[in-house]
Amino acid sequence: MVQCNSTVNVYQHLPALLSTNQQHIWTPPPTGFGKCNLDAKIFNNSLPFGIDICIRGEHGHFIQVKMSSFNGIPTLAQAEAWALYHALQWTSHLGYQNVILKATGRQLLTILLLLLI
DSSP states (O other), X not given: OOOOOSOOOHHHHHHHHTXXXXXXXXXXXXTTOEEXXXXXXXXXXEEEEEEEEEEEOTTSOEEEEEEEEESSOOOHHXXXXXXXXXXXXXXXXXXXXXXXXXXXXXXXXXXXXXXXX
């Protein structure tokens, strides 16, 4: 069960979340958490497309990585959603309970934020 203890004004954060000028610098998760970075790649509308998932500990140490390729020609948002789905499945299967998922894909973030509105 997921609980939310605060309300976030999504509109207030959209410009920063969707900015193309952001640097992607890895930041550690809070104490007691792992961090799972995920990404999807589409290779010029050709088969296959790929996903990358990397888990690091609270001090930045490498824990595990998963790279997979799939047949199909999805949109970028669909490929990013596929990466998120596999990251959720994989971290759950590994028994992680305190993991922060971090996706760099702006299209998936946009879709998720619009679903919250």
